[in-house]
Amino acid sequence: MDFYEAIRCRRSVRSFKPDPVPEKSLNRILEAARCAPSSLNLQPWKFVVVKDPQTRHAIVSHCPGHDYAQEAPVLIVACGLPTEGKIAGNTCSTVADVATAFAHFSLAAMAEGLGTCWISAFDAPPIKQILGVPDPVQVVIISPLGCPTDETVRPKHRKPMSEVVSWEKFA
Numbered sequence: 669m670d671f672y673e674a675i676r677c678r679r680s681v682r683s684f685k686p687d688p689v690p691e692k693s694l695n696r697i698l699e700a701a702r703c704a705p706s707s708l709n710l711q712p713w714k715f716v717v718v719k720d721p722q723t724r725h726a727i728v729s730h731c732p733g734h735d736y737a738q739e740a741p742v743l744i745v746a747c748g749l750p751t752e753g754k755i756a757g758n759t760c761s762t763v764a765d766v767a768t769a770f771a772h773f774s775l776a777a778m779a780e781g782l783g784t785c786w787i788s789a790f791d792a793p794p795i796k797q798i799l800g801v802p803d804p805v806q807v808v809i810i811s812p813l814g815c816p817t818d819e820t821v822r823p824k825h826r827k828p829m830s831e832v833v834s835w836e837k838f839a
């Protein structure tokens with residue numbers, strides 16, 4: 669799939685077939701995330717790949733309103749490590765770094781014909797306990813990964829270019 673087509677077709681998927689994710693696809697998607705840029709190239713991330721149905725069920729039970737995530741055969745828990753990386757001199761870069769890696773992840777998934785959905789509504793402490801995530805590490809994103817039940821490409825609802833881009837000055 670062409671890069672721009674992957675961008676055009678990617679959407680948040682909230683309904684999955686039970687079909688397994690091919691190992692080769694999973695490895696290519698994880699490799700895409702691994703190659704993402706990060707502040708000072710510190711790569712402050714760890715992607716926990718969860719396939720075990722009981723563990724997935726336990727995690728999703730702490731993601732209110734996201735029961736559909738259990739339908740997918742793989743759950744990705746993207747964790748952010750403490751880092752010296754900074755944005756604009758003071759803001760810690762962890763969340764931005766993990767988000768950037770997840771952008772790679774979700775577009776690569778699209779290129780493989782697979783769907784993802786960034787879930788940020790979760791109760792982190794029990795999820796950290798289930799996965800053994802140590803305290804300084806933050807769970808940033810949870811996402812199902814699997815075959816979408818509906819592959820229809822719909823138009824994106826986005827602000828017009830004139831509203832999100834200005835030239836030479838902020839306007």
Ligand SMILES: Cc1cc2nc3c(=O)[nH]c(=O)nc-3n(C[C@H](O)[C@H](O)[C@H](O)COP(=O)(O)O)c2cc1C
Binds near residue numbers: 680786787788789824
């Ligand atoms: C920072 C961030 C947090 C998000 N959190 C959630 C979430 O908790 N639950 C959810 O269903 N979607 C979540 N999303 C997905 C957005 O709702 C979705 O990307 C947006 O509506 C655009 O739709 P699209 O991804 O289908 O293009 C999140 C996306 C981002 C970037």
